[in-house]
Amino acid sequence: MTTRPLGGVATGLALVVLAVLTGVAAQRTTGTGPVATTTTSTVPTGHTTTIAVTVDDMRFQPAQLIVPAGDRLIIALTNRDQRRHDLILATGAKTGPVSAGRTARLDVGVIGGPVQGWCSLPGHRQTGMTLTIATTGHAHETSTAAPAPEPTAAIDTLADPGAGFRARDAAVPPVPAGRLHKVALHVREVQLDVAPGVRQSMWTYNGTVPGPTLHGRIGDTFEVTLTNDGNVDHGVDFHAGALAPDEPMRPIEPGQSLIYRFTATRAGIWMYHCSTMPMLLHLGNGMYGAVIIDPPGLLPVAREYLLVQSEIYRGGDIAAMRADRPDAVVFNGYAAQYTHRPLTARAGDRVRIWLLDAGPSRDTSFHVVGAQFDTVYAEGRYQLEPSDPGGAQVLPLVPAAGGFVETVLPQAGHYPFVSHVMSDADRGARGIIEVTAR
Structure with a gap:
């Protein structure tokens, strides 16, 4: 661990395709x-x-x-x-x-x-x-080799993004009123900053990576209108729903829309993402988000945050995606953004942090330095509750998995959080919770 100044305090971290063949005449x-x-x-x-x-x-x-x-x-x-x-x-x-x-x-x-x-x-x-x-004869072959991509500089996750930088709001949105939630998702292909000095074209839902967070309860119905405002075909798959994928998850062409309706029957944090092949490319370019369905009896906390971990590939390089060589690993779409704009809490606050590993390919092992988790909920069930004598130090997740942890941060100070896959923490999967005295 290395240090660098932050607000006068020394803090920081360096850390399918399926083929079915047909005939020919x-x-x-x-x-x-x-x-x-x-x-x-x-x-x-x-x-x-x-x-x-x-x-x-x-x-x-x-x-x-x-x-x-x-x-x-x-x-x-x-x-x-x-x-x-x-x-x-x-x-x-x-x-x-x-x-x-x-x-x-x-x-x-x-x-x-x-x-x-x-x-x-x-x-x-x-x-x-x-x-x-x-x-059947002999001739010279026409070359089809693509030109080699120009080398790009490594992403500097320690660089200062500047005074005007605003981190994505990680607060979990409240559950909307009523039991029917109508959601408009627009596919947009936009230029986004993904790290200090790094801007690239991303495929998005509603212009952000990750897309908007949906929040509800068991029994709530979501009516999602998906409109493709992009330049190629896209779709969406909600893991929070259980239904035949043929129609609602089909890819739609630019200018088309579809309605995807599902009822949440089970609690958890669920991924949604583009279901268009090759899915690796669509996920690797930013087309994912989270649906939180609260477990019954979930108590309120002082702070409730959502972190979606994912990978960034410069230029949407599918070869790098297939080789699992990300240029950055990020929380909520931007490398190390919460080291520059920390999450906040007060000493003694109970903090709940929801985690979703959007991948597309890398695991995570979430850890908060200086804290112990007394509550761990993963993939639909509690693994640890406050009444248990033990504690937990990490929430490990594979791609598409999710859950939450809770902790009480006892003292004022700066509590770094990381993916304890340390090479990914070094790539940008890290941040800070800044805790102030009461």
Whole structure:
């Protein structure tokens, strides 16, 4: 642990895709067209090969097309998936967006050698939506290698975000009146600060990461209107509801809306997130939030906070997501924000802290330095209560799990909190509770 000044006090810490393949039909006719490779020695045969390609569950089928060298190729692309896709070839030929149930014909031109293709929607190529055209002859392969990303500087989680910085309010919102809660969620793709000096495009619910917190009781009904104001398809999955996902969790296109209605039948803190494939990309770009359903008989406390732990990946890099290499690990969307703007309490206050591990991939082990937990509630049940003789030092959670801890902070001072996965505390999963005397 290292120290740095904070308000005159030395404080601180350095710390699916499932593929279902479908059939293909091919035929040869006569005709000519432009050469589809950079090879100049290809002699057109005067024949045209037409191949039917289908899209289903994030895959092209067939994924390899065999064409006689010199033939002109026509691809008849039929989208049998529930969402739009496209096909772009390394030669520059492309279909444009193809909606669900539609067919597009792509004139590739004369094939003189191997050509690669892919779907250009975010994350689709990286999760397997690729296609290769091969020939029975010999030619030079058209390069499809993506340019190497420019290196970026490491995130400095100790940097001061500046006098104008405002941390996200971590206070748990009150339960709204009534038993029916109508919620409007708008998908918005916005630029957000995620660390000092680091701003990037994020996919969000209502413009924030995490999205708005929903709070209710067992028996409450939530009627959520989801509207996609973004540029690609998105959806939502509420873990707090139990219902068939086919309709309410389906991805919707930009400009579309759906209504998702569920009744909370069990207590706990539940994750919601975008359910559109590849889910890793959508979660890694910020599309998640929390639903708190109070356990029956939950007593009021002096302070009640919510911390959602998640990972930040610079530039929405899905390769880094798949390799579990986050650039930062954060509470409530910004690295180490509560070291600069601490949570507050008074000496002797009972403090309840709800935790949700939104991931998408990393565990957490929540700890408050200088405090012991006399209450631990995780995944729908109490593991420790104040009447028990023992105490707890951490709340360990896997991705999508949640719970809360309670503690009484006895003295004025600064109580750091961290994920005790210390590499993640160093990446920004840390903060401070500033306790003042009564």
